[in-house]
Amino acid sequence: MTGNMEAKLAGLRDHARDIRRNALRALHAAGSGHVGGSLSAADLLAALYFHHLRLRPHEPDWAGRDRFVLSKGHANAALAAVLAQAGFFSEDALDTFYGYESSLGMHPDIKVPGVEMSTGGLGHGLSVGIGMALGARLQGLDFRTIVMVGDGELQEGSNWEAAMSATHLGLAGLTAIVDYNKIQQSGNVGEMLDLEPLADKWRAFGWAVREIDGHDMAEVVDALDALPYDTRRPSVIVAHTVKGKGLSFAEGTYLWHSNMVTDEIYAKAMAELGESA
Numbered sequence: 503m504t505g506n507m508e509a510k511l512a513g514l515r516d517h518a519r520d521i522r523r524n525a526l527r528a529l530h531a532a533g534s535g536h537v538g539g540s541l542s543a544a545d546l547l548a549a550l551y552f553h554h555l556r557l558r559p560h561e562p563d564w565a566g567r568d569r570f571v572l573s574k575g576h577a578n579a580a581l582a583a584v585l586a587q588a589g590f591f592s593e594d595a596l597d598t599f600y601g602y603e604s605s606l607g608m609h610p611d612i613k614v615p616g617v618e619m620s621t622g623g624l625g626h627g628l629s630v631g632i633g634m635a636l637g638a639r640l641q642g643l644d645f646r647t648i649v650m651v652g653d654g655e656l657q658e659g660s661n662w663e664a665a666m667s668a669t670h671l672g673l674a675g676l677t678a679i680v681d682y683n684k685i686q687q688s689g690n691v692g693e694m695l696d697l698e699p700l701a702d703k704w705r706a707f708g709w710a711v712r713e714i715d716g717h718d719m720a721e722v723v724d725a726l727d728a729l730p731y732d733t734r735r736p737s738v739i740v741a742h743t744v745k746g747k748g749l750s751f752a753e754g755t756y757l758w759h760s761n762m763v764t765d766e767i768y769a770k771a772m773a774e775l776g777e778s779a
């Protein structure tokens with residue numbers, strides 16, 4: 503690997519750490535919220551927003567922008583963090599997260615600059631992403647559409663209807679990223695309603711598949727750089743992740759899907775996540 507690439511990856515890892523810190527800052531302001539799924543997605547979001555997506559934070563409605571949909575909308579603390587860090591709005595807004603008069607709620611709201619779809623009710627993002635990718639084709643635009651889904655979310659049948667349709671429509675401009683942290687709201691995905699063999703399921707639905715470690719920044723960047731994996735059908739990145747990644751007390755347990763973020767927890771989290779850049 504070249505020195506340039508090493509520096510690039512180190513920078514992205516710094517952004518990911520800041521996403522984790524800022525997500526916790528937002529959830530601390532709220533008093534509680536979705537810690538686990540925000541932290542599992544942080545490395546993927548850092549690579550998307552600071553490496554892959556073509557965006558203009560000061561012109562959020564630019565027609566040529568890539569579209570990113572956080573279908574697992576309960577992880578909005580991480581989305582709000584990365585949007586603030588990318589310059590869509592001030593990081594100070596994170597201190598109002600979930601406040602009565604704040605534009606930042608527990609789930610993404612399309613009125614917020616940089617948010618492409620109001621999400622939170624699981625199972626809708628992929629279908630809307632299909633509409634966006636189809637829109638690009640019909641308008642002759644070359645923007646890409648990326649939808650992040652949760653693994654628990656994939657238990658909803660609507661995702662598989664969308665998966666069939668995207669292949670039928672030959673939407674090479676559409677990519678799904680599965681944040682495959684193996685834990686849903688109240689237990690392990692494998693015990694509650696197993697998705698395995700997940701990569702083969704996507705293949706069977708006609709998608710071009712890559713499986714990666716969603717916390718290995720080199721693998722994440724490589725997987726994004728290689729898109730689309732086929733010019734005639736949609737792509738999916740099955741990203742193996744750890745729920746609660748980065749906090750010793752939150753990793754790998756459904757108890758931190760959503761929980762209180764007290765002053766004490768916040769102090770502990772900041773100590774574990776280290777200094778911000």
Ligand SMILES: Cc1ncc(C[n+]2csc(CCOP(=O)(O)OP(=O)(O)O)c2C)c(N)n1
Nearest residue numbers: 539576622623624652653654655685686687
């Ligand atoms: C349609 C719908 N049903 C239930 C919920 C409540 N809910 C919020 S998060 C969640 C679990 C999601 O699990 P997963 O997709 O694995 O998310 P992650 O682990 O990435 O946080 C549930 C059931 C919801 N938001 N929408």
